[in-house]
Structures are given as structure tokens and as C-alpha cells.
Amino acid sequence: MDHFNYRDGVLFAEDVSVADIARAVGTPVYIYSTATLKRHFQLFDDALAGMPHLVCFAVKANSNVAVLKTLGDLGAGMDVVSVGEYLRAKAAGVPGERIVFSGIGKTREEIRTTLLGGIRQFNVESEPELQAISDIASELGLIAPVAVRVNPDVDAHTHAKIATGKSENKFGIPISRAQAVYAFAASLPGIQVVGIDVHIGSQLTDLAPFRAAYQKVAELTEVLRAEGHTISRLDLGGGLGIPYRRDNSAPPLPSEYGAMVRETLGHLDVEIEIEPGRLIAGNAGLLVSRVIYVKEGEDRRFLIVDAAMNDLIRPAMYEAHHDIIPVDESLAPSTVYDVVGPVCETGDTFARGRAMAPLNAGELVAFRSAGAYGAVMASEYNSRPLVPEVLVNGDQFAVIRPRPSYEEMIARDTIPAWL
Numbered sequence: 001m002d003h004f005n006y007r008d009g010v011l012f013a014e015d016v017s018v019a020d021i022a023r024a025v026g027t028p029v030y031i032y033s034t035a036t037l038k039r040h041f042q043l044f045d046d047a048l049a050g051m052p053h054l055v056c057f058a059v060k061a062n063s064n065v066a067v068l069k070t071l072g073d074l075g076a077g078m079d080v081v082s083v084g085e086y087l088r089a090k091a092a093g094v095p096g097e098r099i100v101f102s103g104i105g106k107t108r109e110e111i112r113t114t115l116l117g118g119i120r121q122f123n124v125e126s127e128p129e130l131q132a133i134s135d136i137a138s139e140l141g142l143i144a145p146v147a148v149r150v151n152p153d154v155d156a157h158t159h160a161k162i163a164t165g166k167s168e169n170k171f172g173i174p175i176s177r178a179q180a181v182y183a184f185a186a187s188l189p190g191i192q193v194v195g196i197d198v199h200i201g202s203q204l205t206d207l208a209p210f211r212a213a214y215q216k217v218a219e220l221t222e223v224l225r226a227e228g229h230t231i232s233r234l235d236l237g238g239g240l241g242i243p244y245r246r247d248n249s250a251p252p253l254p255s256e257y258g259a260m261v262r263e264t265l266g267h268l269d270v271e272i273e274i275e276p277g278r279l280i281a282g283n284a285g286l287l288v289s290r291v292i293y294v295k296e297g298e299d300r301r302f303l304i305v306d307a308a309m310n311d312l313i314r315p316a317m318y319e320a321h322h323d324i325i326p327v328d329e330s331l332a333p334s335t336v337y338d339v340v341g342p343v344c345e346t347g348d349t350f351a352r353g354r355a356m357a358p359l360n361a362g363e364l365v366a367f368r369s370a371g372a373y374g375a376v377m378a379s380e381y382n383s384r385p386l387v388p389e390v391l392v393n394g395d396q397f398a399v400i401r402p403r404p405s406y407e408e409m410i411a412r413d414t415i416p417a418w419l
């Protein structure tokens, strides 16, 4: 459920007309709904009720500081994968005790900065990383709280580029080696083992792979405890999928996910951490774009819009589907379009053979489900300035990242004195 609905045939974001925002800010523009962000966080928080837990928003899905503050003010933790994301979470007012640091390639600088700034836990992915964290913590006279990310060798049945839990993926340590790695961790002076971490992929539409992974984690918990390790937290990662097509069967709900977590892990007396990104932010965002031209091809009709692959790369990168709807709700979807952007690549195609309402140059469309892995993956390819972001809350809206001017974009380059 989201808060983007038609009122008298006009698309609204909560109580604000999307066309009004487009007029004020220009297009393309990302629009996020505070109410949807809050609702999705609350669904996860409620789903784990009765178990000690922390819902850590996966910052990589949407790292705008205003979005992070919206969630952080509700008590959300943050899952970060770089010191840049860590500093964004801090800028949003989230304390270090609620920030977990994931990722396979944390640099020494990143480890040092986050240890000094305060960190809830490092999700560690290799023995060399354990060694580095221990060394740096010892230098600083600190003890680093650590969970080791295990790779359970489970097929997440999702797009290959976002599956992370198979043995051939670069993530985690093989679960078969977990005992040895935990023994190594326990031998290091700067490390305190606090739990186990797992994350098997993104956009999962079935609970079965999660269940398989969590059963393995439950077994491992008992094994590691028997060997004397303190396993007081289980970080279960993110990955629950969202319905990108309104007309399709929906993925499991957070409540169903929560019930499965309780079933597989509820007996272990642990604090549960989860790291949802897409499910919290995905359907809380639209990308709004204006039609530049309608172009008649040989055997197809192109809808050329002013958003492009540099603004929303998911269709080009993952063959992802986004529903594209008119901002002025009009006629039945009677016209078939290829929806494309202006970038000089054939990959700059958002949809092929899409039945839509008849649209004219100058009219607005909205890409649904664009709040996660949208603006964060935007670039300036083709020297298109970074797409702006707007946050709506009730009847008010604010630009939370302005569109840079061409001058600002160009002024970042410098010409050497010898040129």
C-alpha cells in the first residue's frame, strides 16, 4: 500500500498534487511519501513484536538524509555499507548504537572512522577483515562488536545480479567454515563476537529461501553456543520483495515474514536485527517525468520522456519492470508504447510494448515503485544533472535534494594550469 492515489482524476502524493510539484521543481523528479515510509517501517516493527528486535533500514536503497531522518526518528536503526552511508545516517541523527556496518570491502579508514564514531556491530565477511578490525580496535583501545556473515548456499530465486546467498557469490563465509572462523574471531584481542549475520539477496518473492537460510542459522547458533561463543543477536539481512506490478500476485507480507522468523528462530532467545531496504522505500517513491515527444517508428510508437537510464537504471540494469502511469488519469490503456529516455543508448528503454493511456507531448507520467535503488543509483551520464528529490508530508512538500544547475555541474571539473 502507498499514498499515491488519484483524486478526481489527478495523481496526488498524500495531499499534494504531483503536477504542482512538477511545476515547482521541474522534471524529472523523485517524490517520496513520508506516510508510506513510516507505514512500511511500522509493518516490520509490528511483524517482530514480542521478540527483542531492531529494524535497520538498508541505507543503500535510499540514502537521502531526510528519508533517513524520517525513519530514524521512529527508532529505526541503519544498515550501512560505506563510511559515506554511515556519515549520512549520523547526519540524520541516528546514533552509532543503532548503525550496523555491512559489506565485503571495508577499508581501514572506514573501520577506524566508524569505531571512533560509535558502531553497533560490524558484519564481517572474511578472516582478513576480522584481523584488520581487531588490529585497528586494539590500536584505539576499543573492542569491536562483530557478527560474521555466513553464506548459507541457498538459492534466493531472484535476479542473478542481486542474489547473494549462493556459494559462488562473493558474500559471506561458507557456513561450513563458520566454526573455524568464529574460533579465529574469539582468539583476536580487539573483537567481541555478538552474533551471526546472513543476507541472501534482494527482491525475494517467496519465504522458502529465507526459511531455509534461517533454519541453517538456527542450527549454527546452537553449535557456536556449545563452543562457548556469545550469540545474542541474529542479523537476518533484508531482501523481502515488493509488488512492482499492481496486477500481479503479491510477495509475502512483512507480517508473514515475521511469523516465519518467530517460527524458525523464536526459541533461541536472541535479539533479531533485520535490514529491509526495498520494502520500506520502494513503493514510497515515484519518479515523475514529462513526455518530450511521441515518435512514430516503423512498427512501434516511442514515448520519449525526460527521465532516462541515468535517473533510474533498474530497467537497463536488471530488466526491471516499473508501472508507468499518467499523472492526469485519463482514458483506458489503449495505446502501445515503447517508453524511452533521451540518453544515447538503446539500453535507455524503460518499457517495451506497454499499453498505456494515449499521451501527448508535455504531459506527465509517473514511474511507480521508484523509491528504492532509484535516486541512489542515478548518475550524470550524458551530462544530465542529478535528478532532484522531494519529500511530501501531508499537505506540505520540500525539496530534499535540489537539482544542480549546469554551472554547478561543470564547475566541479577543473582545468590544470598546464593545459
Ligand SMILES: *Cc1c(COP(=O)(O)O)cnc(C)c1O
Pocket (backbone or CB within 6 Å): 058, 060, 061, 079, 102, 103, 199, 201, 202, 203, 237, 238, 239, 240, 275, 276, 277, 278, 279, 372
Ligand atoms: C542490499 C542489502 C540489504 C537490503 O536489501 P533489500 O532487498 O533492499 O531489502 C540488506 N542487507 C544487506 C547486507 C544488503 O546488501
